[in-house]
Amino acid sequence: MVVVVYAISDHPFYGGEPGFGWTQILMTAAGVGLAICGLLPTRIAGRILIAAITSLVMLGFAELAGEIVLGPRHRPIFQYDDRLIFKFIPSRNSRMTRLPVNGGETVTHRINSEGFRGDELRPAGEATRVVVYGDSMIHAFYSPQEATFVARLGALLAKRLGREVEAVNAGVSSYGPDQISLKMEDELPKLRPDLVVVAILADNDYGDLLRNKLFRLGAEGTLVENRWKLDPKVHLLFELSQQESILKRALLDALGPLRRPRNRYERSGTAGLDTDRVIVDFLLEEAEREYQSFVIRGDNVVTNTHIDYYDADVSLTPMSASARYKVALMKAVVRRIRDVAERSGVPLAFLFIPHPVDVTDHYGWIRIDHRRFPDYNSRNLISPLEDMARALGVPFVSLYEVYRASNANSLYFHGGDQHWNGAGQLMAAQVVAEYLLAHGLLDAGKAAMASPNHGSLAEGGVPPVQERTTR
Numbered sequence: 001m002v003v004v005v006y007a008i009s010d011h012p013f014y015g016g017e018p019g020f021g022w023t024q025i026l027m028t029a030a031g032v033g034l035a036i037c038g039l040l041p042t043r044i045a046g047r048i049l050i051a052a053i054t055s056l057v058m059l060g061f062a063e064l065a066g067e068i069v070l071g072p073r074h075r076p077i078f079q080y081d082d083r084l085i086f087k088f089i090p091s092r093n094s095r096m097t098r099l100p101v102n103g104g105e106t107v108t109h110r111i112n113s114e115g116f117r118g119d120e121l122r123p124a125g126e127a128t129r130v131v132v133y134g135d136s137m138i139h140a141f142y143s144p145q146e147a148t149f150v151a152r153l154g155a156l157l158a159k160r161l162g163r164e165v166e167a168v169n170a171g172v173s174s175y176g177p178d179q180i181s182l183k184m185e186d187e188l189p190k191l192r193p194d195l196v197v198v199a200i201l202a203d204n205d206y207g208d209l210l211r212n213k214l215f216r217l218g219a220e221g222t223l224v225e226n227r228w229k230l231d232p233k234v235h236l237l238f239e240l241s242q243q244e245s246i247l248k249r250a251l252l253d254a255l256g257p258l259r260r261p262r263n264r265y266e267r268s269g270t271a272g273l274d275t276d277r278v279i280v281d282f283l284l285e286e287a288e289r290e291y292q293s294f295v296i297r298g299d300n301v302v303t304n305t306h307i308d309y310y311d312a313d314v315s316l317t318p319m320s321a322s323a324r325y326k327v328a329l330m331k332a333v334v335r336r337i338r339d340v341a342e343r344s345g346v347p348l349a350f351l352f353i354p355h356p357v358d359v360t361d362h363y364g365w366i367r368i369d370h371r372r373f374p375d376y377n378s379r380n381l382i383s384p385l386e387d388m389a390r391a392l393g394v395p396f397v398s399l400y401e402v403y404r405a406s407n408a409n410s411l412y413f414h415g416g417d418q419h420w421n422g423a424g425q426l427m428a429a430q431v432v433a434e435y436l437l438a439h440g441l442l443d444a445g446k447a448a449m450a451s452p453n454h455g456s457l458a459e460g461g462v463p464p465v466q467e468r469t470t471r
Contacts, residue, residue, distance in 0.1 A: 161437070184196065223329075231301050287312055355418065
């Protein structure tokens with residue numbers, strides 16, 4: 001009856017979400033079956049009981065081994081956070097396998113004890129320290145440590161400067177610039193870097209601001225902290241991800257594509273319809289839904305923490321209400337990032353990363369129908385970011401022109417994975433390192449920040465990289 005009692009207790013290890021599901025039904029059936037065995041002859045019942053106990057012991061060992069073998073692939077590395085919505089769990093390993101079209105390699109990476117990707121940090125001040133913030137493009141869970149943008153940037157700077165450079169990967173997958181600004185506020189005083197680089201993705205980062213609901217626009221475009229609340233169901237998923245049996249998680253992950261209903265965006269490739277039109281319509285409808293929910297109806301419940309969409313409204317319909325609100329909110333958040341860096345006395349530079357569909361005419365995702373969207377321009381997502389940085393007097397590197405001039409198809413993954421690949425990260429590291437060194441941001445940055453005229457750095461003495469000839 002112990003098995004039946006455990007099933008009824010709805011414990012999350014095997015019970016999962018609250019409620020009597022298939023796992024509890026199986027456990028109850030097993031418990032009832034064992035109880036019925038008590039009516040059998042002692043010799044037979046004893047054998048069944050020994051087999052049951054042996055199976056339970058073996059299951060226990062399998063769970064322990066599973067945490068070591070399966071944990072890095074099936075145990076999420078995120079935990080709930082009441083300030084940032086979610087953050088990394090320190091001292092965790094993670095593993096993923098790229099799609100065959102992208103090489104099929106398996107990549108393992110580690111989150112260190114302080115919650116950053118990579119090795120343990122050195123004592124502050126021991127080496128020139130550059131901290132890079134961003135989302136999955138910076139976290140780069142799909143790349144070995146040495147092949148990431150952050151690691152390559154650190155190596156290039158160290159070689160050119162002739163001294164040790166510690167490049168800290170502060171990227172967190174699915175973060176928006178709003179979360180980055182809060183993370184910077186918490187970490188910069190402790191990290192004491194010589195320079196901070198904030199990467200903003202001209203793809204889904206506008207929409208992240210509406211999905212995260214951390215800030216709103218107040219009167220005259222001012223930024224106001226918002227009283228957000230995480231949906232209880234999503235909060236429960238964060239908890240279950242760490243409490244649930246690893247064997248059960250691995251099984252459910254394997255069955256995931258069969259169990260989870262697909263939306264129109266995912267079905268479009270097999271629906272026999274105009275795939276591009278279906279995807280674009282879905283993205284625009286999702287953008288409008290998020291805008292109506294957060295801005296118009298004032299819904300402060302966060303229901304989506306990790307699924308990001310291309311900001312089709314800003315890109316295709318830049319004059320729409322949702323697009324204009326997103327750009328205005330992004331402007332206020334970018335200003336907040338600048339202010340956080342200034343208060344910490346740390347020089348700041350932005351890195352603006354384009355979406356592959358905007359820097360190549362032949363990327364295997366969607367084709368933009370210019371007749372349907374006459375206001376579309378491949379610069380619609382990145383130009384506002386460049387204008388914001390200029391207006392704030394913050395140095396920045398925009399990868400749009402240099403990627404556009406290159407074969408951008410070779411700089412990103414394919415098959416639905418729109419992250420930059422090793423070549424894209426290397427090119428970005430080379431461009432950024434050249435820019436930082438050419439303008440003395442590592443050597444003269446702190447002196448410039450201490451000067452009352454430091455705001456003129458980008459406007460006068462630091463021309464943006466996209467305004468010069470690309471290689």
